[in-house]
Amino acid sequence: MPTDLAEHADPAADNDAMLTRFIASRDTPCPVCGYNLRSLLGNRCPECGRRLVLAVGTTEPRLAAFIAGLVGLSSGLGFSALLLIYVLFEAMFGRRGFSPSLLEITLLLVGAAVGAGGVAIWVRMRKRLGRVREAAKWGWAGAAWLIGITFPVLFLLTVR
Ligand SMILES: [Zn+2]
Numbered sequence: 001m002p003t004d005l006a007e008h009a010d011p012a013a014d015n016d017a018m019l020t021r022f023i024a025s026r027d028t029p030c031p032v033c034g035y036n037l038r039s040l041l042g043n044r045c046p047e048c049g050r051r052l053v054l055a056v057g058t059t060e061p062r063l064a065a066f067i068a069g070l071v072g073l074s075s076g077l078g079f080s081a082l083l084l085i086y087v088l089f090e091a092m093f094g095r096r097g098f099s100p101s102l103l104e105i106t107l108l109l110v111g112a113a114v115g116a117g118g119v120a121i122w123v124r125m126r127k128r129l130g131r132v133r134e135a136a137k138w139g140w141a142g143a144a145w146l147i148g149i150t151f152p153v154l155f156l157l158t159v160r
Contacts, residue, residue, distance in 0.1 A: 016043045019054040065137035066126055072145030073122055077115025079152040084108040104158055111151030118147050 020041060022028070028037045035047035043052050087100045087108065122144060129137055 015054055022054055062130055065141040066129055069122055069141035069144030072148040073115055073118040076111055076148030076152055080108045080111030080115055084112055107151050107155040
Protein backbone atom coordinates (compact mmCIF):
# COMPACT_ATOMS: atom_id res chain seq x y z
CA MET A 1 0.00 0.00 0.00
CA PRO A 2 1.43 3.41 -0.91
CA THR A 3 0.16 5.06 2.29
CA ASP A 4 1.90 2.42 4.41
CA LEU A 5 5.17 3.00 2.53
CA ALA A 6 4.92 6.74 2.99
CA GLU A 7 4.29 6.23 6.70
CA HIS A 8 7.48 4.21 7.13
CA ALA A 9 9.57 6.66 5.12
CA ASP A 10 8.84 9.34 7.77
CA PRO A 11 10.21 8.37 11.21
CA ALA A 12 8.01 10.90 13.03
CA ALA A 13 4.83 9.58 11.39
CA ASP A 14 6.04 6.05 12.09
CA ASN A 15 6.49 6.88 15.79
CA ASP A 16 3.02 8.41 15.91
CA ALA A 17 1.57 5.26 14.33
CA MET A 18 3.35 3.10 16.92
CA LEU A 19 2.14 5.40 19.71
CA THR A 20 -1.43 4.99 18.51
CA ARG A 21 -1.03 1.20 18.38
CA PHE A 22 0.61 1.13 21.83
CA ILE A 23 -2.11 3.05 23.66
CA ALA A 24 -4.99 1.54 21.67
CA SER A 25 -5.44 -1.29 24.18
CA ARG A 26 -3.54 -0.04 27.27
CA ASP A 27 -4.53 2.21 30.14
CA THR A 28 -1.69 4.71 29.78
CA PRO A 29 -1.64 7.87 31.89
CA CYS A 30 -0.38 11.11 30.32
CA PRO A 31 3.09 11.68 31.89
CA VAL A 32 2.20 15.33 32.55
CA CYS A 33 -1.44 15.40 33.71
CA GLY A 34 -2.30 11.73 34.28
CA TYR A 35 -5.23 11.69 31.84
CA ASN A 36 -5.91 8.17 30.57
CA LEU A 37 -4.79 8.12 26.93
CA ARG A 38 -6.30 4.73 26.08
CA SER A 39 -7.63 4.59 22.50
CA LEU A 40 -6.38 8.08 21.75
CA LEU A 41 -5.83 8.92 18.08
CA GLY A 42 -3.21 11.54 17.34
CA ASN A 43 -0.15 12.63 19.28
CA ARG A 44 -1.47 15.23 21.69
CA CYS A 45 -2.96 14.73 25.14
CA PRO A 46 -6.59 15.90 24.85
CA GLU A 47 -6.52 17.09 28.48
CA CYS A 48 -3.31 19.18 28.73
CA GLY A 49 -2.41 19.47 25.04
CA ARG A 50 1.17 18.19 25.45
CA ARG A 51 2.80 16.47 22.47
CA LEU A 52 3.25 12.75 23.19
CA VAL A 53 6.08 10.45 22.08
CA LEU A 54 6.63 6.72 22.43
CA ALA A 55 9.96 6.24 24.23
CA VAL A 56 12.27 3.56 25.62
CA GLY A 57 12.86 3.70 29.38
CA THR A 58 15.19 1.97 31.81
CA THR A 59 14.61 0.31 35.18
CA GLU A 60 17.87 1.71 36.54
CA PRO A 61 17.62 4.96 38.56
CA ARG A 62 20.00 6.74 36.21
CA LEU A 63 19.70 10.21 37.75
CA ALA A 64 20.33 9.40 41.43
CA ALA A 65 24.12 9.89 41.38
CA PHE A 66 23.80 12.98 39.20
CA ILE A 67 21.31 14.57 41.60
CA ALA A 68 23.43 13.60 44.63
CA GLY A 69 26.49 15.31 43.13
CA LEU A 70 24.44 18.35 42.13
CA VAL A 71 23.16 18.71 45.71
CA GLY A 72 26.74 18.60 47.05
CA LEU A 73 27.98 21.31 44.70
CA SER A 74 24.85 23.44 45.19
CA SER A 75 25.24 23.21 48.97
CA GLY A 76 28.76 24.61 48.71
CA LEU A 77 27.59 27.37 46.39
CA GLY A 78 24.59 28.27 48.59
CA PHE A 79 26.56 28.24 51.84
CA SER A 80 29.40 30.41 50.51
CA ALA A 81 27.25 32.84 48.52
CA LEU A 82 24.75 33.46 51.34
CA LEU A 83 27.45 33.92 53.98
CA LEU A 84 29.37 36.22 51.65
CA ILE A 85 26.28 38.41 51.21
CA TYR A 86 25.70 38.38 54.98
CA VAL A 87 29.33 39.22 55.81
CA LEU A 88 29.50 42.07 53.27
CA PHE A 89 26.14 43.45 54.43
CA GLU A 90 27.23 43.33 58.10
CA ALA A 91 30.57 44.97 57.29
CA MET A 92 28.89 47.83 55.41
CA PHE A 93 25.73 48.53 57.41
CA GLY A 94 25.90 46.36 60.49
CA ARG A 95 27.61 46.25 63.83
CA ARG A 96 30.42 48.65 64.49
CA GLY A 97 33.77 46.92 64.66
CA PHE A 98 32.59 43.98 62.56
CA SER A 99 35.52 43.26 60.29
CA PRO A 100 35.78 39.86 58.65
CA SER A 101 39.33 38.79 57.89
CA LEU A 102 40.66 38.71 54.37
CA LEU A 103 41.10 34.94 54.72
CA GLU A 104 37.41 34.47 55.62
CA ILE A 105 36.23 36.57 52.69
CA THR A 106 38.64 34.79 50.34
CA LEU A 107 37.38 31.36 51.44
CA LEU A 108 33.76 32.45 50.86
CA LEU A 109 34.59 33.98 47.47
CA VAL A 110 36.52 30.92 46.32
CA GLY A 111 33.82 28.62 47.75
CA ALA A 112 31.09 30.44 45.81
CA ALA A 113 33.16 30.45 42.59
CA VAL A 114 34.08 26.77 42.90
CA GLY A 115 30.43 25.89 43.67
CA ALA A 116 29.10 27.87 40.69
CA GLY A 117 31.75 26.49 38.33
CA GLY A 118 31.23 22.99 39.70
CA VAL A 119 27.46 23.13 39.13
CA ALA A 120 27.99 24.37 35.54
CA ILE A 121 30.49 21.60 34.75
CA TRP A 122 28.40 18.95 36.53
CA VAL A 123 25.29 19.80 34.49
CA ARG A 124 27.33 19.62 31.26
CA MET A 125 28.72 16.24 32.34
CA ARG A 126 25.29 14.70 32.96
CA LYS A 127 25.15 12.55 29.81
CA ARG A 128 28.78 11.46 30.12
CA LEU A 129 28.11 10.47 33.75
CA GLY A 130 25.22 8.30 32.57
CA ARG A 131 27.63 6.17 30.52
CA VAL A 132 30.06 5.19 33.30
CA ARG A 133 29.69 2.20 35.63
CA GLU A 134 27.42 2.64 38.67
CA ALA A 135 30.33 2.54 41.17
CA ALA A 136 32.27 5.16 39.19
CA LYS A 137 29.13 7.30 39.03
CA TRP A 138 28.93 7.38 42.82
CA GLY A 139 32.67 8.03 43.01
CA TRP A 140 32.13 11.16 40.91
CA ALA A 141 29.16 12.17 43.06
CA GLY A 142 31.35 11.81 46.17
CA ALA A 143 34.05 13.92 44.53
CA ALA A 144 31.44 16.58 43.74
CA TRP A 145 30.42 16.64 47.42
CA LEU A 146 34.04 16.89 48.51
CA ILE A 147 34.63 19.82 46.14
CA GLY A 148 31.35 21.45 47.23
CA ILE A 149 32.02 21.34 50.98
CA THR A 150 35.81 21.90 51.04
CA PHE A 151 35.69 25.70 51.22
CA PRO A 152 32.68 25.89 53.56
CA VAL A 153 34.52 23.50 55.93
CA LEU A 154 37.74 25.54 55.68
CA PHE A 155 35.67 28.67 56.41
CA LEU A 156 34.08 27.06 59.48
CA LEU A 157 37.52 26.00 60.73
CA THR A 158 38.82 29.56 60.26
CA VAL A 159 35.95 31.59 61.68
CA ARG A 160 35.62 32.03 65.43
ZN1 LIG B 1 -1.94 15.43 29.59
